[in-house]
Amino acid sequence: PSHAAHVVKRRQLNHLISVASTNTAHYHNLWHSNEQQRRLSEPNQRIVILAGPHKTASSSIQSNLYTWTSTDPQVLPTWAWPVPDQILEFCDVTEGKGFYPLMESLTNGLSLGKSHQRPLFAKHSKQEVSNFYRDAMEKNWKAGFNLVIGTEALDFLGSNRTYATEHMFDNFLNVLPLKKNHDTQDGIDDGVWNDVTVVVKFRAPRVEHLISVFHQCCSKKETFMDFLITLPDSRKTVNSLRILDSFFLSEVFLKHHFNVILIDMSGIIKHGYDISNVVACDILHANCTETEEIVTDDDEKEEEEKMTPTVKNVKHNDGNMGGITDEQLDRIEKVLRKYDCNYQHVLEYEKLTVLYSYEVDLIMKDCPKTKGAGNIRGRQELAERLKYIAMNNDGVSDESYYNNTDVNET
Numbered sequence: 001p002s003h004a005a006h007v008v009k010r011r012q013l014n015h016l017i018s019v020a021s022t023n024t025a026h027y028h029n030l031w032h033s034n035e036q037q038r039r040l041s042e043p044n045q046r047i048v049i050l051a052g053p054h055k056t057a058s059s060s061i062q063s064n065l066y067t068w069t070s071t072d073p074q075v076l077p078t079w080a081w082p083v084p085d086q087i088l089e090f091c092d093v094t095e096g097k098g099f100y101p102l103m104e105s106l107t108n109g110l111s112l113g114k115s116h117q118r119p120l121f122a123k124h125s126k127q128e129v130s131n132f133y134r135d136a137m138e139k140n141w142k143a144g145f146n147l148v149i150g151t152e153a154l155d156f157l158g159s160n161r162t163y164a165t166e167h168m169f170d171n172f173l174n175v176l177p178l179k180k181n182h183d184t185q186d187g188i189d190d191g192v193w194n195d196v197t198v199v200v201k202f203r204a205p206r207v208e209h210l211i212s213v214f215h216q217c218c219s220k221k222e223t224f225m226d227f228l229i230t231l232p233d234s235r236k237t238v239n240s241l242r243i244l245d246s247f248f249l250s251e252v253f254l255k256h257h258f259n260v261i262l263i264d265m266s267g268i269i270k271h272g273y274d275i276s277n278v279v280a281c282d283i284l285h286a287n288c289t290e291t292e293e294i295v296t297d298d299d300e301k302e303e304e305e306k307m308t309p310t311v312k313n314v315k316h317n318d319g320n321m322g323g324i325t326d327e328q329l330d331r332i333e334k335v336l337r338k339y340d341c342n343y344q345h346v347l348e349y350e351k352l353t354v355l356y357s358y359e360v361d362l363i364m365k366d367c368p369k370t371k372g373a374g375n376i377r378g379r380q381e382l383a384e385r386l387k388y389i390a391m392n393n394d395g396v397s398d399e400s401y402y403n404n405t406d407v408n409e410t
Helices: 004-017 026-036 058-070 101-105 119-123 124-140 151-156 162-175 206-217 224-233 233-244 247-256 266-270 275-283 326-348 359-365 379-391 398-402
Strands: 049-051 146-152 197-203 260-265 352-355
Touching: 004 247, 004 352, 049 058, 049 124, 058 146, 058 275, 101 119, 101 124, 101 151, 101 162, 124 146, 124 162, 151 162, 151 233, 151 247, 197 247, 197 275, 197 398, 206 224, 224 233, 224 379, 233 247, 233 379, 247 260, 247 326, 260 266, 260 275, 260 359, 266 359, 275 326, 326 352, 326 359, 326 379
Parallel strands: 049 146, 049 197, 197 260, 260 352
Antiparallel strands: none
16 A cells, blocks of 8 residues: 555644645745744755765665654754655655655656656656656745755766766756746855755775675676676776765765765764764754764653664675675775775865764875876776776785786777
8 A cells, every 4th residue: 555645644744734724825824934933043044965875874864864854753843855745655755765756857868777667757757756846845945944855866966977967967956946046035046055065975994885886786686706897898887886986976066066065984983873863963953962862852751852763774794795705805995995096186175074084084094195196097997996806816916917007998
């Protein structure tokens, strides 16, 4: 049975008023008034965009933020998770996937998985779906809510296909309630992005992120060794490495003048915090303890209640590694970290903030200071190096091989 009716009913708790009211104007004004009173701590409306990438606890964060904005007890009463009612019939928002169809609706020749097979797009055109999201965001924005929007599918904006991704980016901006795109007094001033924040996560150890990508896409059909060996063989497989490319994705938004927060997940783990709590506490300004635990005020209870975040999609095995040794995994880690050195300049952007920096600091500290010295020049070369490591476990130095080989000429 469809989960949609149940979800819609629970989402109405956000507004504290029955939608059965016959006085539409009174209903809208009272909803607006209630929420404005709750927004005293947020002088300006904000939009926060959770941009992934894949395999960085996105499902857990999105599921928790749906719960904390759209059901009781309301941890984030001033924030809206604006998934349109028309989408609820097709997507279980409790699993955090309410915005994936948005990105699928914005594509122009760029494949986002199995969007063409989804019942949603059999019933509605891509333009209709994107309009659903645009209308839902505008409604919540005009009602005084801050907006939080999240999907790991935003990492497709880090694709190598420049024209297709630029087209998708422009379409995405057109969905947001920005004055630049909607000539209304309720939008954000043209060219002023201070109230829009993009959140990108960085996962390390780097090889663990790569293994997680393999587990999601390919572990049922091939081994990890086979996955590595075939990586350089097509643009599609090379482009899958975008998921690891958090610095590149950050720069996509920085070049469009957005504020970007890069969260180093290793630093969060080192502190013993939960990443959903970190997003709610440090970025959305929920009521939290000094140890990043969310607390809620309940008039019926004598003490504040601490919220326990949900953790989704925990994998307990890596799949069939195909004989890849620990020594090879160490070499892969070094290559991935060397690739990250291409993005030392990203840390110099004024609009970038790095939270809980730990592995990011260690990686950049070990980077060569001379531009281009020993760097891996792109995803194709990265894929070639990973293939070489998979095929050679004899301890031959990767550097000695690549110092005498130009993979871009082979």
